[in-house]
Amino acid sequence: MDASLLDRAGALPLPDLYEKVRHHVPAIEWPALADDVAAIQALKRARNAVVLAHNYQAPEIFHTVADIVGDSLALAREAARTDADVIVLAGVHFMAETAKILNPGKTVLIPDPEAGCSLAESITAADVRSLRRRHPGVPVVTYVNTSAAVKAESDLCCTSGNARAVVESLGAPRVLMIPDEYLAQNVQAELPGIEILTWAGHCEVHERFTAADIREAREAYPGVTVLAHPECPPAVVAEADFSGSTAAMQDYVETHRPAQVVMITECAMADNLAVRNPDVAFVKPCNLCPHMKRISLRKIRRSLEGLTHEVTVPDALIAPARRAVERMLAVRP
Template sequence: MVQPGASGHGMPLPELYARVSRHVPAIEWPALAPDIEAILRLKRERNAVVLAHNYQAPEIFHTVADIVGDSLALAREAVKVDADVIVLAGVHFMAETAKLLNPAKTVLIPDMRAGCSLADSITAEDVRGLRARYPGVPIVTYVNTSAAVKAESDLCCTSGNAVEVIRSLNAPRVLMIPDEFLAQNTQAALPEIEILTWAGHCEVHERFTPADIREVRDSYPGVTVIAHPECPPDVVAESDFSGSTAMMMNFVIEKRPAQVVLVTECSMADNIAAANPDIEFIKPCNMCPHMKRMSLANIRHALETMTHEVTVAPEFADRARAAVERMLAVKPR
């Protein structure tokens, strides 16, 4: 767990500031430090942990978060958390997933408006309609969905384990919802399986185009381009590598390209760059307005007031939990 540094009379929390100094100007740090100190204190008092998605801003990701990662990592780590309170610095479906896996713990999300265009693109009624239209076809639901949608599914997947999850079904035909582009990109890796799709898209990733990639390559010859699989397939085809945020991060750290473009949400590059100053990160990127609803101030407020508590309706909690647990049971090959 992150521990606070000494405030002294100079730069407050100097050890923590060193982690984000490339992205937070020194003149702004004294305004952030009081919230960080308060969060660190409140975590001890409440026996709380902060789970932060890779898209969180560096001042959250590198100073107050206890566990960071992509959706799959957060889901796996949430089960292991030894705490009474979980604060989810991410979006609402992630907090619901944490609650599903920790029904006896208090799960808080600092801003209830932190939603997701993918989660909004499909309802439980839609899934029941698909089940009736395609009887006997297993339904794999991306974790970027509500608990009500998960409850109508056979099992869940993330962008990091979609191929393994679909293979585990040993079925010739699978419904993969709701991200159309993730399903199409997964289809490319599994040509032997017919993957039926739903027309849901991520508002961050759907805006990237092949022209964006070609423009970057023209401006930066030799640059390495890494795309998230929620991007359109023609964008992925223009890239050098595609994977979940965890896979993107591992690729950069292991391959250490001199220049790299991460075709995803902007804070991904900021968070990797903070720990890898020798790698030059070129943008374009797109901001997720929902992820950016998280702030040090509202994380602090969540712990001070124990709001906003996330609950899952009992009529579908068990079925949704089972879909997530079946995903977690799938082992990578």
């Protein structure tokens, strides 16, 4: 290793933080990352900024610069509470829009504006209006993985963590649940007394998993515990030992302490949980989200330095979209 990368004592910089990510970041790469980490921490103090990071962010972001981490529901709740002047969303674009909807007077940044979502791109506001015309009077529950324009056309939002509770809260015999077809089908399996109408939107990470993947994992790792995200196809969820949001999967691991776990979701989820649960063996398979991986420490630093890639939401959409999100936040899973 180049001696210039070390501090004067010959040790790696920010050793306490490196200890958290050493299994994922080679020592030779850490000094350059540590420089970005130190700069981000200083910029946060100078700008009264906070970094919100989704569970799918890489460990070097999740464990070093994030102030608040969690699934979409947790990030939405914390975005509504923060007193920071600047919010940096280390996630994808719809998450940053949600933070802006809940904080219209604050500066919301996304480090890479191209960090999108296949679910958010699968449906438009015009599609929602068309669905309402075809199903008059049927309430519309929209997954939070959607644009502000789609949220504004909805009755209320949900996440994978509170989808069932949101649908039940309506007390309606029929519900439109959009756009994630698999999430809707998995909720339908839990609520046979409610007819759930779906839309053919899918997560490009979770739709690639198959029931055969789980069977192969069980054969390769006898006794392994399988946790699946409810954005997976119903056949995958049926093969799993447990299905839930990323927050629910984390709770399962930390409560049950299984010896071996397969996380049927985005790869960073297992990486981040492994840091906190060194006694649990996390085994593959998993899939990468190309959008989440567009976010990096360097991009977070540049975004804070220039307050670049600010996320805006048209004024006409703020109130109706906020109403849908706040109705979601009022429902407890």
